[in-house]
Amino acid sequence: xxxxxxxxxxxxxxxxxxxxxxxxxxxxxxxxxxxxxxxxxxxxxxxxxxxxxxxxxxxxxxxxxxxxxxxxxxxxxxxxxxxxxxxxxxxxxxxxxxxxxxxxxxxxxxxxxxxxxxxxxxxxxxxxxxxxxxxxxxxxxxxxxxxxxxxxxxxxxxxxxxxxxxxxxxxxxxxxxxxxxxxxxxxxxxxxxxxxxxxxxxxxxxxxxxxxxxxxxxxxxxxxxxxxxxxxxxxxxxxxxxxxxxxxxxxxxxxxxxxxxxxxxxxxxxxxxxxxxxxxxxxxxxxxxxxxxxxxxxxxxxxxxxxxxxxxxxxxxxxxxxxxxxxxxxxxxxxxxxxxxxxxxxxxxxxxxxxxxxxxxxxxxxxxxxxxxxxxxxxxxxxxxxxxxxxxxxxxxxxxxxxxx
Amino acid sequence: xxxxxxxxxxxxxxxxxxxxxxxxxxxxxxxxxxxxxxxxxxxxxxxxxxxxxxxxxxxxxxxxxxxxxxxxxxxxxxxxxxxxxxxxxxxxxxxxxxxxxxxxxxxxxxxxxxxxxxxxxxxxxxxxxxxxxxxxxxxxxxxxxxxxxxxxxxxxxxxxxxxxxxxxxxxxxxxxxxxxxxxxxxxxxxxxxxxxxxxxxxxxxxxxxxxxxxxxxxxxxxxxxxxxxxxxxxxxxxxxxxxxxxxxxxxxxxxxxxxxxxxxxxxxxxxxxxxxxxxxxxxxxxxxxxxxxxxxxxxxxxxxxxxxxxxxxxxxxxxxxxxxxxxxxxxxxxxxxxxxxxxxxxxxxxxxxxxxxxxxxxxxxxxxxxxxxxxxxxxxxxxxxxxxxxxxxxxxxxxxxxxxxxxxxxxxxxxxxxxxxxxxxxxxxx
Numbered sequence: 001x002x003x004x005x006x007x008x009x010x011x012x013x014x015x016x017x018x019x020x021x022x023x024x025x026x027x028x029x030x031x032x033x034x035x036x037x038x039x040x041x042x043x044x045x046x047x048x049x050x051x052x053x054x055x056x057x058x059x060x061x062x063x064x065x066x067x068x069x070x071x072x073x074x075x076x077x078x079x080x081x082x083x084x085x086x087x088x089x090x091x092x093x094x095x096x097x098x099x100x101x102x103x104x105x106x107x108x109x110x111x112x113x114x115x116x117x118x119x120x121x122x123x124x125x126x127x128x129x130x131x132x133x134x135x136x137x138x139x140x141x142x143x144x145x146x147x148x149x150x151x152x153x154x155x156x157x158x159x160x161x162x163x164x165x166x167x168x169x170x171x172x173x174x175x176x177x178x179x180x181x182x183x184x185x186x187x188x189x190x191x192x193x194x195x196x197x198x199x200x201x202x203x204x205x206x207x208x209x210x211x212x213x214x215x216x217x218x219x220x221x222x223x224x225x226x227x228x229x230x231x232x233x234x235x236x237x238x239x240x241x242x243x244x245x246x247x248x249x250x251x252x253x254x255x256x257x258x259x260x261x262x263x264x265x266x267x268x269x270x271x272x273x274x275x276x277x278x279x280x281x282x283x284x285x286x287x288x289x290x291x292x293x294x295x296x297x298x299x300x301x302x303x304x305x306x307x308x309x310x311x312x313x314x315x316x317x318x319x320x321x322x323x324x325x326x327x328x329x330x331x332x333x334x335x336x337x338x339x340x341x342x343x344x345x346x347x348x349x350x351x352x353x354x355x356x357x358x359x360x361x362x363x364x365x366x367x368x369x370x371x372x373x374x375x376x377x378x379x380x381x382x383x384x385x386x387x388x389x390x391x392x393x394x395x396x397x398x399x400x401x402x403x404x405x
Numbered sequence: 406x407x408x409x410x411x412x413x414x415x416x417x418x419x420x421x422x423x424x425x426x427x428x429x430x431x432x433x434x435x436x437x438x439x440x441x442x443x444x445x446x447x448x449x450x451x452x453x454x455x456x457x458x459x460x461x462x463x464x465x466x467x468x469x470x471x472x473x474x475x476x477x478x479x480x481x482x483x484x485x486x487x488x489x490x491x492x493x494x495x496x497x498x499x500x501x502x503x504x505x506x507x508x509x510x511x512x513x514x515x516x517x518x519x520x521x522x523x524x525x526x527x528x529x530x531x532x533x534x535x536x537x538x539x540x541x542x543x544x545x546x547x548x549x550x551x552x553x554x555x556x557x558x559x560x561x562x563x564x565x566x567x568x569x570x571x572x573x574x575x576x577x578x579x580x581x582x583x584x585x586x587x588x589x590x591x592x593x594x595x596x597x598x599x600x601x602x603x604x605x606x607x608x609x610x611x612x613x614x615x616x617x618x619x620x621x622x623x624x625x626x627x628x629x630x631x632x633x634x635x636x637x638x639x640x641x642x643x644x645x646x647x648x649x650x651x652x653x654x655x656x657x658x659x660x661x662x663x664x665x666x667x668x669x670x671x672x673x674x675x676x677x678x679x680x681x682x683x684x685x686x687x688x689x690x691x692x693x694x695x696x697x698x699x700x701x702x703x704x705x706x707x708x709x710x711x712x713x714x715x716x717x718x719x720x721x722x723x724x725x726x727x728x729x730x731x732x733x734x735x736x737x738x739x740x741x742x743x744x745x746x747x748x749x750x751x752x753x754x755x756x757x758x759x760x761x762x763x764x765x766x767x768x769x770x771x772x773x774x775x776x777x778x779x780x781x782x783x784x785x786x787x788x789x790x791x792x793x794x795x796x797x798x799x800x801x802x803x804x805x806x807x808x809x810x811x812x813x814x815x816x817x818x819x820x821x822x823x824x825x826x827x828x829x830x831x832x833x834x835x
Binding site for chain 1: 489769
């Protein structure tokens with residue numbers, strides 16, 4: 001039953017002067033003020049979304065990622081390989097890597113320090129790849145893809161301190177490189193280059209190749225990383241070993257590639273079949289119960305509260321002012337005047353009596369000396385809070401003495 | 406729309422079905438069953454807007470007394486109305502059971518009785534009535550709120566009524582027509598009567614005695630038909646709470662007691678409440694019951710946070726009476742308000758009338774003044790001393806100008822103000 005707005009309420013835009021526009025702008029302003037919170041909130045939300053979008057574009061921070069331009073990325077090596085005519089394809093996950101390799105004639109670069117891939121998956125990759133280049137491979141990866149190459153431990157610290165390693169072998173890649181940066185892990189294979197073990201046999205080095213040239217091992221990520229690829233002969237070694245095939249599949253496994261195994265039996269699987277539906281139905285019943293209890297019988301009633309102020313509040317406020325400004329004299333004067341007035345009334349002195357009259361009368365009434373009462377009533381000036389407390393109590397005692405002799 | 410506990414129980418029964426036949430199908434089926442039952446019930450419920458409402462409410466009520474407040478529902482639809490009704494009284498109206506159940510057959514009317522126990526003086530309001538109309542199964546209901554404003558005037562409690570008989574008795578004693586024969590105080594000649602032992606010999610009328618050959622005394626009585634003008638200050642100072650009561654409520658008690666007493670004493674009572682304007686007015690000219698008119702006028706008064714304009718008082722008093730009257734001003738003796746507002750206009754009032762200034766004294770100040778155990782307590786005591794001294798100075802100034810001052814704690818003020826009236830009347834100053 002919505003009544004249409006009466007025509008008289010329609011604003012007349014045509015003959016409104018500046019007053020009309022001022023009213024309109026003030027109405028707009030008040031509406032803006034009413035919506036201010038929501039406007040600010042929506043701006044904050046918008047800003048957050050934009051910021052997230054901006055930062056997420058730069059999200060590829062993986063080590064040796066082909067599209068990572070950071071120091072630990074490998075974009076430089078990839079760009080150079082592409083410039084040399086090698087078709088470098090980045091594989092997002094295992095299935096894509098397998099598919100790309102399945103097209104045939106492709107080499108595989110695999111860097112999987114977290115061992116996301118199982119032996120079975122590694123084997124399938126090895127079957128499809130024309131050649132596998134493994135960076136810092138683990139034992140399982142070597143077993144699957146280059147069984148004739150084995151691990152030989154960390155590169156000794158003195159070699160790393162020296163900084164470079166010499167080729168020491170006849171592989172064309174090694175010869176082209178000459179020397180490379182030292183670091184990472186050492187490997188031992190049918191063909192071992194850049195030996196880090198000195199003259200001791202068998203030799204272990206940063207570069208190893210299997211007998212049939214189906215697999216090569218790079219023992220140091222620094223050979224490919226943007227940060228150090230330009231040093232020594234790192235670039236030459238990298239390009240020689242990676243550029244042997246038309247297509248290079250650049251594959252860095254991700255956690256999603258972990259093969260789904262047999263999950264351990266969940267205790268929930270032992271529950272009867274009706275538990276889940278019952279839980280869902282309980283939710284429905286709970287929602288209904290909430291609606292039943294939550295629906296109010298009509299709007300809330302307002303209570304107009306009258307203004308009520310505690311009467312002694314002004315006195316207490318004045319007391320705090322006295323205390324904050326340490327107005328000892330002022331407080332003492334008030335106390336003194338109050339006592340004087342009451343004493344004068346109690347000692348039956350008229351309203352015109354002087355302070356000296358009160359002192360004399362009080363001395364007669366209490367039997368104390370006039371000088372003592374005079375110093376208490378008129379001369380004493382409290383100098384500290386504790387002094388004020390003690391003195392005010394003295395005043396009270398004097399009053400009590402005179403009231404109840 | 407609203408649902409009842411029955412619908413929740415119906416839904417909860419679905420759990421049995423779900424356990425017996427687990428699966429999405431069972432859930433959806435039971436959900437459909439519940440929804441269908443609620444839908445049918447809703448469709449069969451009487452439309453709440455086709456109800457005519459009438460509120461049965463007394464004109465005014467006393468504080469802390471039960472007030473019957475019934476709603477009559479006339480069902481104008483063709484279906485039976487099974488309703489839960491709520492009248493949206495403000496909380497201080499003290500509605501005992503806000504939700505009331507009532508069943509109204511089609512075309513008939515039923516009363517939904519209710520009770521209010523008001524907790525506050527003044528005009529209490531309700532804005533709307535909400536009707537929740539259930540279907541025949543009682544599962545779901547249609548709910549509508551109908552705007553239907555109502556007001557209940559709650560009168561001041563007049564607790565000082567208990568003082569009234571004693572004060573009236575004293576008034577009769579000075580009136581000379583009490584059972585104890587005292588010489589009637591006052592200045593107005595009343596009558597001649599025979600001398601009885603104990604009468605004041607000064608009141609013997611010798612001329613009449615000579616005529617009658619019996620000793621005859623004159624009796625006097627206090628003046629009657631004088632004007633008493635009660636002025637109640639409702640400005641910011643009246644909002645101050647002293648003990649458990651705002652100063653305004655104490656003032657109302659005092660004004661009621663004095664008004665009733667003055668009426669008993671044969672005087673004519675006028676009342677006005679003011680701050681910057683006249684807020685309420687009771688005229689002595691009207692004939693109806695004075696108590697109900699006074700209470701009715703005082704009921705809706707609330708203190709406002711504005712300064713009182715005392716300058717309108719002379720005009721106000723002049724509009725009531727040009728004769729000499731007793732002007733009782735119930736206000737506060739706060740130094741600032743009185744010095745700047747009241748003192749300048751007081752001479753104009755005193756020139757013609759007898760003025761009594763009544764004020765509530767705060768016992769909390771005396772407590773603060775006596776408490777002197779720590780530094781902050783002593784500072785409070787000093788501030789209280791200062792407030793009391795200021796008050797005493799104002800009182801002295803008012804008295805020196807010729808006004809009477811009654812400054813008492815809340816429970817004492819009404820009887821003390823009545824005593825002041827009796828004293829003035831006995832001394833013939835009216």
